[in-house]
Structures are given as C-alpha cells and as structure tokens.
Amino acid sequence: MGSKLKNALVPKHEILDEKKSEKILKFYNITPNELPRMLKSDPAIRELNPKVGDIVGITRISPTAGNAFYYRLVIEG
C-alpha cells in the first residue's frame, strides 16, 4: 500500500501495522510522541486513510545513504 501521488519529490509512504510500529518503537527505545509528526490531511497519505496515532513509514531515496527510513506519527490536522 503506497501513496498514489506521483512526483519525483514524493518518497514512498506506507502506514505501518501494529506489529511493525511496535518493533520500531522498541528498536529506537522511544514513545510515539517522540517521533516527527505528519498531518492527517497531508496530501501524500490522504488516500491511505490514516488514523490519528498511526505511524507512517517513509522510504527516502537519500543521496548519502541509499534507502533511508524515516517514521512520522500521524496527528490531527
């Protein structure tokens, strides 16, 4: 399940299931509130029907690190 927005600037977004979310929080030893945020109405994830509190996994194509993984917490907005 990825974003339907097609543009070179938009990396792949996906909403993580509970199991994966937990794994990530455990790996970084953080609570969801410590993650970077992302608005619920963000055009890149609007079609994925995100819920507030979901964690979105972003696969960036980084010029310095190949595929870089980034996570954002969906917030109201």
Next chain:
Amino acid sequence: MKPENLPEKLRETYNRLDKKGKQEFLDDYQKASVVTGEAVGTVAAQSIGEPGTQMTLRTFHYAGVVELAVPLGLPRLIEIIDAKRTPKNPIMTIFLDKNHSKDKEHAEKIAKKLHEEYLKDVCTISIDVKKKALRVETKDEEAEKIIEKLTEKKGDNGVFSITEKSLSELKKLKNKLEKKRLIGVKGIQRTFVREYHGEYVIYAEGSNLKAVLNIEGVDKDRTTTNDIFQIYETLGIEAARNAIIVEAKKVLDEQNLEVDMRHIMLVADQMTVTGEVQAVGRTGISGAKESVLARAAFEETEKHILNAAIYGEIDTLDGVAENIIIGQPIPVGTGTVELAVKPMKSKKDKK
C-alpha cells in the same frame, strides 16, 4: 549496517570486493557515521553560515533561461530558510509527458494555454466622464463574447459603449472587466519553451503547481516549482523537505560553495519535523523550544520570561543553552552520558 542500505555509488565499489573486504568496507562505513552526542546542529549551522558570508549579497543570476530572472545568492537562501510563503520570483519548470516532450509545436501550444491573459491585455478600456459611459474596444473575438456575457450588451464591431448611473459604478465595472481572466492558469505570468537535454521544457514565471499538474500533457512526475509552500500544499511534507534540500543546494552550487548535503538535510528535517514547514528563527523552530531560558536567550527575552512567570513554566534543563546559562556541563558529546548504576545485591543478601 546492511549492504542494501549503501548509497548507489558505494554499492558498486562494495560489490567488487571479496568477502573479507566487504566486511571491512561495512565496518569503515559504520565508523564514519556520526557519533552519539555529536553536536550536529551547531556544526550544520556553521557549515552553512560560513559560506553564506562569501555569497554575493545581491544577485539576480540568469540560470539557464535568459528571459527568467532567478534570484540566487543570499536573498534566496534566506527565503528558503525563513520558509517564506511565496518566493520573490516564483518559477515553474514544467516537463511534458513522453508522447509530447519532443514536439515543439505541442509544447508551445500548452505553454500558451498556461500563460494567463486578462481582458485588459486584449482591449482598451476607457471611461468617458461626460457621457458617463465605459468604452471598450477589442479585436479579439473571444474577448468580445465574454464582454457580451458580462455586460449583457451587444457590441458593434468590437466596440462597446456601456452607460451606468454613476461614475463610481463605472469604475467598479471597469475593475471587474480588467480583472476577468480569459485563458491561462492563475498566477502564471509568462511562459517560455526551451530545449533541455533533447526535450522541450516549459519555464513559467509565476507558479501554481496544483493547477498545472491537472493539465493534460504535463508530466506529473517531474514538474516542479521553486515555491516550497505550494509543494507542501499539493505534495505533502516529505516533498517539501526534498524541495528545501534541492533549492538550498541549488543556491549554494550556483555560487561554487561546497557544503555537505548532510548539513542541509538536517536543516530540512528540522524545518519539517512538526508536519508543517517551519521557519528557522523566533517564529519557527527557535520559538518552539521547550526551555524558557533557551527561548529567552535567543530573542524577545522579556516576553518569554514574563509569560513563563505568569503561567508558571518549569525548565527541566535538558538543552544546551539553558545549561550554559546556569553554568552546568552541557549535554553534548561526553556530556550526554549520565551516570547509570545497576544496583547489585550485596554479599550479605546472597548468603
């Protein structure tokens, strides 16, 4: 460190190595990454700030397209970092889809469609004070139809004479007619078709990403604008982050200043951390700091201290600035480590 996470350039080198070499390569790569507690923000600030002093303070450079004034140099960098809503010189680069990118005529047709044209561009509108009439002359047939529709009056060979009761109403009508858009996309003032790496690309002065992406024949994948806020609104926060990096890098490259990507990426990450594009400065990142002392030390000291006193804010002293004020070791580098003790059972308990 997994080999599939290596940058593409490095992966080629990596694949050429034997098994032992591969492991060493990964270890070295791991070693080169930033150490925990490193003050990356300070390093980034200085790394971008120092070349900034060498930048031309006022440049209007012509990048690629002669007709378009592209603001580069320090003013543009400040624009990006301050997250200005609209850039001084918004510019769009519109790519065409595969079927049409080689066709110059088609490109020009689309370019003409994009460019906005108002009624005042094709007619002469004047007020006759004596007769209390508005005189509109036009040679454009399309414009004629629109004027007829707006004023519900028939024109005589492209000449309209509209009478109103008062002068103020005439002025109102004149304004209304002048602002009527005939064709084009709102915000795009001029367009040019240029050849770029063997295909035709439209450059546009003015920007309206949302509308342009919906036009048929436009490559939705590559079309961009230098208006970061528009990118944020149409493509989302991650695209805005990428745009900040691309734009900032472009400015620095243009002046032959070598700044490592990672510094710019860090700034872009911080600017987008809340899900909205924030400026660096008192309205954005620095103003949103948790610590009262850190905010007061930056700008608007009285305001922050007064508010903190009224609301009874508590400073937990987790950051750097506040600890410098207090005179304590700062949580950077070796200072990040706190003493941790694992309580062991005493010998007596074991027995």
